[in-house]
Amino acid sequence: MSEESTLADLQEYTDTDYKWGFTTDIEQDTVAKGLNEDVIRFISKKKNEPEFLLDFRLEAFRYWQTLEEPEWAKVHYPKIDYQDISYYSEPKKKELKSLDEVDPELLETYNKLGIPLEEQKMLAGVAVDAVFDSVSIKTTFQEQLKDAGVIFCSFSEAAHDHPELIKKYLGKVVPYKDNYFATLNSAVFTDGSFVYIPKGVRCPMELSTYFRINAAGTGQFERTLIVAEDDSYVSYLEGCTAPQRDENQLHAAVVELIAFDRAEIKYSTVQNWYPGDKEGKGGIYNFVTKRGRCDGESSKISWTQVETGSAITWKYPSCILRGDNSVGEFYSVAMTNNFQQADTGTKMVHIGKNTKSTIISKGISAGRSDNSYRGLVRATKGASGARNYSQCDSLLIGDQCGAHTFPYIDVHNTSTSVEHEATTSKISEDQLFYLQQRGIDEEDAISMVVNGFCKEVLNELPMEFAVEARKLLAISLEGSVG
Amino acid sequence: MLSIRNLKAAIEDKEILKGISLEVKPGEVHAIMGPNGSGKSTLAQVLAGHPFYEATEGDIEFQGKDLLDLDPNERAGEGLFLGFQYPVEIPGVSNTYFLRNALNAILEYREEEPMDALTFKKLLKEKMEVVGMKDELLKRPVNTGFSGGEKKRNEIFQLLVLNPKLAILDETDSGLDIDALKVVSDGVNNFRNEENGVVLVTHYQRLLNYIQPDFVHVLMEGKIVRSGGKELALELEERGYDWLREEVN
Numbered sequence: 001m002s003e004e005s006t007l008a009d010l011q012e013y014t015d016t017d018y019k020w021g022f023t024t025d026i027e028q029d030t031v032a033k034g035l036n037e038d039v040i041r042f043i044s045k046k047k048n049e050p051e052f053l054l055d056f057r058l059e060a061f062r063y064w065q066t067l068e069e070p071e072w073a074k075v076h077y078p079k080i081d082y083q084d085i086s087y088y089s090e091p092k093k094k095e096l097k098s099l100d101e102v103d104p105e106l107l108e109t110y111n112k113l114g115i116p117l118e119e120q121k122m123l124a125g126v127a128v129d130a131v132f133d134s135v136s137i138k139t140t141f142q143e144q145l146k147d148a149g150v151i152f153c154s155f156s157e158a159a160h161d162h163p164e165l166i167k168k169y170l171g172k173v174v175p176y177k178d179n180y181f182a183t184l185n186s187a188v189f190t191d192g193s194f195v196y197i198p199k200g201v202r203c204p205m206e207l208s209t210y211f212r213i214n215a216a217g218t219g220q221f222e223r224t225l226i227v228a229e230d231d232s233y234v235s236y237l238e239g240c241t242a243p244q245r246d247e248n249q250l251h252a253a254v255v256e257l258i259a260f261d262r263a264e265i266k267y268s269t270v271q272n273w274y275p276g277d278k279e280g281k282g283g284i285y286n287f288v289t290k291r292g293r294c295d296g297e298s299s300k301i302s303w304t305q306v307e308t309g310s311a312i313t314w315k316y317p318s319c320i321l322r323g324d325n326s327v328g329e330f331y332s333v334a335m336t337n338n339f340q341q342a343d344t345g346t347k348m349v350h351i352g353k354n355t356k357s358t359i360i361s362k363g364i365s366a367g368r369s370d371n372s373y374r375g376l377v378r379a380t381k382g383a384s385g386a387r388n389y390s391q392c393d394s395l396l397i398g399d400q401c402g403a404h405t406f407p408y409i410d411v412h413n414t415s416t417s418v419e420h421e422a423t424t425s426k427i428s429e430d431q432l433f434y435l436q437q438r439g440i441d442e443e444d445a446i447s448m449v450v451n452g453f454c455k456e457v458l459n460e461l462p463m464e465f466a467v468e469a470r471k472l473l474a475i476s477l478e479g480s481v482g
Numbered sequence: 483m484l485s486i487r488n489l490k491a492a493i494e495d496k497e498i499l500k501g502i503s504l505e506v507k508p509g510e511v512h513a514i515m516g517p518n519g520s521g522k523s524t525l526a527q528v529l530a531g532h533p534f535y536e537a538t539e540g541d542i543e544f545q546g547k548d549l550l551d552l553d554p555n556e557r558a559g560e561g562l563f564l565g566f567q568y569p570v571e572i573p574g575v576s577n578t579y580f581l582r583n584a585l586n587a588i589l590e591y592r593e594e595e596p597m598d599a600l601t602f603k604k605l606l607k608e609k610m611e612v613v614g615m616k617d618e619l620l621k622r623p624v625n626t627g628f629s630g631g632e633k634k635r636n637e638i639f640q641l642l643v644l645n646p647k648l649a650i651l652d653e654t655d656s657g658l659d660i661d662a663l664k665v666v667s668d669g670v671n672n673f674r675n676e677e678n679g680v681v682l683v684t685h686y687q688r689l690l691n692y693i694q695p696d697f698v699h700v701l702m703e704g705k706i707v708r709s710g711g712k713e714l715a716l717e718l719e720e721r722g723y724d725w726l727r728e729e730v731n
Contacts (some may be wrong), residue, residue: 429533434570437530438640439558439591440585448583452623453649 060186158194192222193433261296280339294326336369559591561647667692
């Protein structure tokens with residue numbers, strides 16, 4: 001067999017079908033397409049929001065109208081017609097008090113997704129908030145969390161029950177003027193999750209949210225806000241899927257994290273939005289702004305992401321290290337296949353003294369996909385003793401894909417140390433042959449090499465999620481073996 | 483168990499093997515010797531099914547099956563093992579995890595039950611003692627950061643754990659000091675029995691002081707130019723390859 005035909009074989013593996021592409025047949029209340037102040041007033045009214053939120057939205061919308069869509073990312077897509085999107089969609093029948101009242105079709109969807117809404121998973125100690133299109137369906141484990149003083153609810157509920165907290169923290173880490181997509185989100189966000197961990201509380205379980213886009217022609221704009229008071233700890237997980245549709249769908253979320261003195265927030269994502277088909281048709285545009293601020297001294301924010309889905313990913317979970325001795329971490333696996341494009345990375349902004357950040361990024365490109373790491377490490381004048389370590393590794397599968405690294409370093413004091421290491425390697429025939437010679441078939445061999453490549457990042461995920469992420473990586477790589 | 487008939491093989495249209503025939507029966511050890519570039523390693527790679535090599539003519543029967551029809555992992559399933567001249571590093575995949583997956587993949591191919599964790603652990607412990615392998619090497623990623631000697635030792639360790647029908651060892655002796663050579667040889671001798679076969683591909687005679695071959699074949703320019711017993715290896719040691727080349731021409 002020649003090298004060329006082996007590469008063709010590799011290509012075959014990377015051809016694969018999306019297994020979460022089903023749609024759920026339930027009645028949806030969807031607002032007509034288009035974006036104007038009336039739509040925003042409609043969303044706000046639908047959610048019965050306090051006045052300040054409507055004002056926040058309108059201010060953002062007016063500002064958004066003055067903006068141009070950014071083009072600096074290494075991604076290409078036809079212009080989005082923002083008037084051709086519906087900004088609100090919810091399953092009919094609401095006000096759910098228990099699982100029994102949840103639409104059985106919806107529960108079936110969750111079963112297919114393997115969402116831990118059920119008893120068995122509850123035993124595993126996972127509290128779940130599931131966002132289906134725009135509305136948060138059900139939050140489990142409320143009681144136990146309440147006893148600990150933890151607030152974990154949908155954003156809409158929080159706006160009702162804890163308006164003072166929302167007012168105090170919303171837009172403080174990602175201001176509505178931050179960037180085009182964050183501004184759009186600020187105007188039209190529909191739901192999301194809110195987490196508040198009081199002083200000294202270690203959240204008794206992993207908190208988890210599942211996002212799913214179901215309705216056609218809609219966008220999803222959720223907003224997550226997590227506040228960790230002094231000496232508290234929380235680990236939060238989010239997962240996302242979407243049905244298979246020919247048109248592209250827009251997902252523009254905002255996540256804000258705030259950690260006070262000695263608080264720690266661990267935020268993990270397994271993103272598996274529909275990536276489009278093998279010809280590059282359809283798929284989610286995933287334009288997300290995620291940022292955490294380590295306000296307190298010795299606080300810590302850690303982002304871990306496994307990104308396998310979306311037609312386009314544009315996402316830079318970042319840390320603002322304001323408190324002295326605070327720590328920021330970013331662990332990422334981004335895998336692209338077929339015609340997927342990912343431009344992802346992080347920003348670590350060192351402001352406080354002796355702040356420390358670690359960046360471990362693993363990019364895997366297959367098919368004709370394009371995978372870029374883009375990261376900024378900045379140390380301001382006052383950030384004496386700041387340290388950063390960055391490691392960006394790329395793995396190529398086949399010879400028609402691309403991997404790129406764009407590190408930006410911006411240091412304004414002399415006592416900062418920044419280390420950057422980058423490698424690019426091709427999945428080698430010799431590695432695959434070695435594994436196959438020991439009895440392992442080609443598909444498992446590829447998956448083994450890829451998993452080994454990502455190990456440092458997968459190790460950061462909570463156990464349950466790590467298993468899921470491994471499976472997801474394997475499935476995203478599998479295909480018809482000849 | 484292995485029967486090669488008039489095998490020709492090429493890499494990127496360049497013919498390397500020009501008609502090789504060889505018969506290996508259970509209980510036999512065959513040594514394949516020859517100068518650099520004679521095709522020794524190619525023969526080993528073709529037997530294992532490396533995708534870069536193409537068998538253009540002839541056939542290979544292994545355990546009653548047409549070997550050339552099988553994928554590399556199926557060949558392993560049938561009981562063929564290749565000890566690599568340059569063992570490959572697999573970062574992030576622990577030796578234990580890899581071996582367990584390999585063993586269970588082979589068992590699955592044979593439609594047997596996978597080995598349970600406890601039995602597997604015992605097996606590892608037993609074989610580790612044979613090759614004097616350190617515990618920590620098991621936890622480390624496959625061959626990653628191993629010294630040359632450790633890599634070769636790891637190959638023999640895998641041989642013992644997977645316990646194949648036929649072991650093809652491609653220059654397993656190269657780059658080893660005398661102590662490591664002894665360990666590797668002990669491992670192979672431990673593996674040998676009446677039911678399995680060994681093909682040793684080697685450049686030097688010294689390995690054969692430790693592993694007694696039943697047959698020695700000399701490969702030159704893609705052909706076996708002479709076969710004999712152990713004494714042939716000694717003659718080569720003494721006289722080099724040139725006289726044989728002259729005789730053949």
